[in-house]
Amino acid sequence: MTRAIMILGGGGHARVLIEALLRSGASIAAIVESDPATVGGLVRSIPVIAEDDFLGRFSPDQVLLVNGIGSIKKTETRQRVFDRFKGLGHDFHSVIDPSAVVASDAVLGEGAQLIAGSIIQPGSRLGSNVIVNTGGRVDHDCVIGDHVHIAPGVTLSGGVRIGAGSHIGTGSTIIQGITIGAHTIIGAGAVVVRDVKDGETVVGIPAKVIAHG
Numbered sequence: 718m719t720r721a722i723m724i725l726g727g728g729g730h731a732r733v734l735i736e737a738l739l740r741s742g743a744s745i746a747a748i749v750e751s752d753p754a755t756v757g758g759l760v761r762s763i764p765v766i767a768e769d770d771f772l773g774r775f776s777p778d779q780v781l782l783v784n785g786i787g788s789i790k791k792t793e794t795r796q797r798v799f800d801r802f803k804g805l806g807h808d809f810h811s812v813i814d815p816s817a818v819v820a821s822d823a824v825l826g827e828g829a830q831l832i833a834g835s836i837i838q839p840g841s842r843l844g845s846n847v848i849v850n851t852g853g854r855v856d857h858d859c860v861i862g863d864h865v866h867i868a869p870g871v872t873l874s875g876g877v878r879i880g881a882g883s884h885i886g887t888g889s890t891i892i893q894g895i896t897i898g899a900h901t902i903i904g905a906g907a908v909v910v911r912d913v914k915d916g917e918t919v920v921g922i923p924a925k926v927i928a929h930g
């Protein structure tokens with residue numbers, strides 16, 4: 718049986734995902750929201766259902782979920798949503814915009830989201846629930862942990878490693894071979910030329926630490 722695709726959340730990131738799914742020929746059965754009133758009207762005529770309704774009506778064998786929660790700094794909320802629905806037995810569908818370029822040997826984890834114009838080069842591996850946002854570039858042999866958000870216009874050079882739950886800010890550049898720890902925040906526009914430890918926030922060119930954990 719083909720499972721119906723449903724989006725968790727109806728905000729800006731969800732709308733980007735809906736565009737990518739529709740462009741790739743998928744159909745979307747519903748947007749699931751804890752508070753449907755927060756979704757400002759119908760998005761592309763897709764019905765909005767309340768989360769309680771969803772939980773009562775649909776079992777994991779009937780639906781495939783898409784994590785529509787974005788992040789601008791910390792990635793905890795989208796991780797919490799992913800983990801909660803995995804705990805209920807649900808599977809997450811990957812969203813790959815038709816304009817994304819993905820090397821034949823790249824490995825994508827469950828629920829990967831490759832937004833318009835993103836590029837994943839050979840030998841790279843992405844964990845579960847990872848976003849590579851608009852125009853993000855992941856060069857060869859990068860290893861990206863679960864729940865990482867690579868924001869629009871980021872460049873990861875070859876062999877970069879990123880720990881789980883990190884947010885790589887919009888337009889930042891990471892030079893080759895750098896290791897970035899878990900739950901870090903890389904500021905918008907930063908140029909990272911040294912390794913970044915778990916929990917650190919770095920900004921600037923070259924990037925310097927402004928917060929620890």
Ligand SMILES: CC(=O)SCCNC(=O)CCNC(=O)[C@H](O)C(C)(C)COP(=O)(O)OP(=O)(O)OC[C@H]1O[C@@H](n2cnc3c(N)ncnc32)[C@H](O)[C@@H]1OP(=O)(O)O
Pocket residue numbers: 787788789790850868869885886887902903904905906907918919920921927
């Ligand atoms: C589709 C989408 O929209 S996806 C979302 C994309 N957005 C992003 O990636 C946003 C990334 N976030 C940032 O760059 C943020 O500015 C952060 C996370 C680095 C810091 O945010 P906050 O913790 O709120 O710090 P705050 O704004 O108070 O700034 C602290 C200091 O760092 C400076 N600063 C903040 N961000 C940056 C930056 N990117 N580069 C240089 N300096 C910065 C501030 O000017 C301030 O300096 P001051 O103390 O001398 O005045």
